[in-house]
Amino acid sequence: MTFLTSANDRDANSLYMLGLCSRNGYGLAKDSAAALFCLQRAARMHCPEASEELMRPHEEMYMHDVYANAPGYSYTPDSLPDVRPSAVAVDLPAGDYRGFIVTYDWSGKYILDERPFAMTLNGVTGGGLSGMLTVGDESAKFCGTLSRGRLVFTEGGLTMPDRYVRGGKQYYYFGDMALEACGGKVRGRLSLKSRSRKEPGNPMYFELVGNASGTSAGTE
Template sequence: MRVSIYIIVFLSMSGSLAAQNKIFRPVSGMIEAETRLNPKSPAYDPKKSVDLYIAEAQAGNKRAMNILGVLYSLGNGTPINGKEAVKWFSQAAKNGYSRSWFNLGLIYKQGLVVDQDFEKACKYFEQGSLKNQPSAYYGLGFMHYKGLGCAQSYPIAVSLFKRGASLGSMGAMYMLGLCYRNGYGLPANLDSARYWLSKAAKGGYDRANDELQVLTPENLSPKTAIRSEMNAIKKGVAMQASSQVSGVNYLPRSKDLTGKFTGTVFTYDWSGQHIVSQEKLVWEITGRDSLYRVKWKENEKTMLTFSLYQQDTVLNLEDNTGLIERTDHYSPIKPVGFELRRGSLTLQKKGDSILLAGPLQFWSVQRNEPEKPVFVSLVRPSEEKAADKAVVVNTNISRFKAWPNPFATSFEVSFEAKRSGVADMLLVDRMGNIVYRDRSIRVLAGINNVRVNTAPAMLGTYILSITSNGEHLSTTMIKQ
């Protein structure tokens, strides 16, 4: 969105470029102001240009008011001054220059020349949309898409993107293409996605061209999601994501919290209903007396080091805990920096195993906004069980799968057991809240089938797990 400000400056100068002569002939008003703002002009003098624009603005020229807001935002011909930028953008908007509503929203959204305020940004974008301003539709849609300063809502975002795209906003075309491609706020439609992304790309919107080069969307379409999930099951992929809720909260000792914890980090889309990525995760924790140091590792590489402090049965992250760099769907080559801002992990114990799980909040340094919701789940098995796992190859439970996925109100679970016994089956949401539990499932040697009814559960992503004789298997389920 920052690009939009620079575009305004270019447009404000473009009208005078064709009329430029090698020898400058002084003219009055806006033409001279624009000429003096052009670095290629012999009369280039940005400070003088600002003075001329001020004179024009004071005479009631609303376009000059908007340009002054841009110049004070960028520090062009004058020191950066957020207060003056807001003043001139506001005057331009109130005098009928509708794009200034978008510019006001933009500077509050970015928080570069004023204190960041997402709610104010939404308010100004909304004012612009009421004036039928294309970029304002895009800006307000963007805020609803991510839930910044307003309720997160893909359907509202889509309606705004459609309006902005119909009026020529390249940003709205790009975002509408993303919604069609991912099935956010409307049924996934690859043809419509390609149409809008291509239109934005032809208009010079580079991010649209980048998206067209990526083979898969951020979020899998429903059919692809089912196929991917079943392929994962067939390959024996089993996550430990929800085993934390099969234990009980307790007040741990220092030695219980140190050691190697393994599990999974899940990244959700902005609605929190779809898992868009999941990675194996290792935390190596050291410390004592309620203060601990954590090494965050993925693929044997330390990605981040940060501190945790214990409060009863909860581990909280210290403020400004650290920076992690990683690629994502929208930056697949060059890593993006994310600050780990806050988080709260519940501590639970099952037998001799220690379980940690909870949401984390990352902040995108490059985009200067919150990152998508993240949830981690880890377990540190007892030393005895860890030693057993090193020598025991065969497990009791295997072929753990559930279908249909996505599901509506219920689904079937199947697993194979080598020995009879009792199992504990859980279904939890991404915050660790239990929506289904059966502690006394009778397990017979051979194939076992269980039907799980989840009618009261909300739409979204859930973790299904089964625990038997100290073994934990889990998989992701989607209700839609």
Template sequence: MSNISILKRLLLKNIYGTLICLCCYCPYKAASQSIHPVVTVSQSDSNPDNARLAAVKKYYALALRYKDGDSVAQDFDKAYYYFEKASELGDAQSTYALGYLHYKGLGTTQDYELAARLFRQGAYTGRENSMYFYGLCWRNGYGEEQNEDSAKYWLTKAADLGYKQAVWELQAKTPENSNNDAKKLVRQIHNAALPQEAVLNQFIPVKAELPDSSVIQGDYEGYIIQYDWSGKYVVSSKKLHLSIEAGDASSSAANTGLSGQWLEEGADTAILHATLGKDSLVFADTKYRRKDHYSINRAVTYNFRDAALSLVRKDDSVFLAGSINMFSPERNEPSKPLFVALVRTSADNGNATNNNTTKTKDGSKDSTGKNNNSNQITAKLLQVYPNPFRTQVSVKFELSAPSNIDVQLWTIDGKMVYSKSSDGILNASQYTITLRPGNIAGGTYILRLVYQGGSVEAKVIKK
């Protein structure tokens, strides 16, 4: 059975398991004094409408505080409660906010149909934010039957009132829920996995009592798949490369501590910090910037929050798969559901410690890159920078004796994509050479410095 087939089966299993858990946000809790503090609204004003407006103002202000975490712990449940109180008193902006929370499943059940009804109320009374989201409902088939004409009608009305997001959505050629490549990928996974789904039971979880984390070190390739807020529709899929290496040996978690890099197609590189938990790789203190349908021209920062990937192995193969829960400090809310499935393409066997770890021609590794035979010419990689790089990367190295050198870039599957040689023999000294590999694909490469009698290597990442 191929690794791709196993990866597809693993992805399908988790789509209907782990992912569903991620998509189910906390249901709306009925209001009670034990959950929500009592808000006292003064009734001294003889004008009932003034008293109503005063109550709306207080409820709405409290709702915003809890929604944004302004001087209080962020709490979408309480935000929903106070928006509902203000909406019951006739506040149209609070009615829109209830639709927004139902649309995304924040503090209440995720429900597109209810969200669409609430947006429709605001749209027909001239609220541009409700018009925008009501247009999205029509365009994506979220709570309304998908209809591009109705979508354009409401988006245009919102745009005419100056709502920028509506202008941007009208400029988008396709809606969010129309990524045919992503849908095709999931269909392929589904079709490949159904006939032999029982094979999944042959996976053996990696046990937590392993003496160290070397079993999972290496390079992984796969996909990160994003769903809509309901978790029912695939809205994007991107290639993902994950590099995992041993963490700081001086750390208290030396046997389980890991570091590495997360390189997602079209996103910034994330520097990872993780620990090996029970059958899981758990990330911490990791953030990066990524784009989506609604931020196509500007990447949004996301923090990895409660991100854990299940770790399984079969024969000599190692797989990572599971849900990734992220939070955007810019948007001040969680991301849509994300799912990751990866298969290891090469292993470090626990010997690598960082991107500049070197390996001699005979296969032995040490921190200097020296061959075991001290009589031979040796070379030492001193620095590779910047790493990751965009257009060029500089290599600082030292030769112990005169030699000509050749600096090469290799893909992780063994294909050389770039080479630069010295102009003749270099004397024993330190040198810096700059590589400009041109239009090579983003990803992880092996930088190899070849000298007379040996070579040294380091991992580099092209953005």
């Protein structure tokens, strides 16, 4: 890892990343002692993200057991499902789709949270697709193009919880959506990206059931 070499050179941000990965097991074995050492050292070097991480009482995936084992969340996949965008045209009628969306850690092995998810499709206008996405209490209009099993967004984004600042918010723009659709049901992955942090959001998987209006939103 690049930041591992930098951490040895006393780079605060790299020490923070090494501490974060050691605490959560991202790309290396979990090591609480090493995580604490790196985070404390980075915090002393005035890295605010490290200070925030030290204030968190739990590692990032501590909610996984709640979602994986609680009867009320039996519908949530324990790990990030594989989604292969369709190689043929997707039949995605205009209308309202409702269901849930699950956010996973970077490894895809642990659930971070689950929220209601809704998508409204207005249909094709001028060769593009428009509508609205709602994640939890946040809603935003979008525009994009649908080709086979992939919706590529050209406009739209949401304000989501900031991973690095407790209680903070971060704006993520819509990247794309990998889709599998059959019989009014849609499943797939939604990718979000942060321009300010220049990084993608955590992996997200969703399942939706449609109440279609009958007008097809699909393309070739």
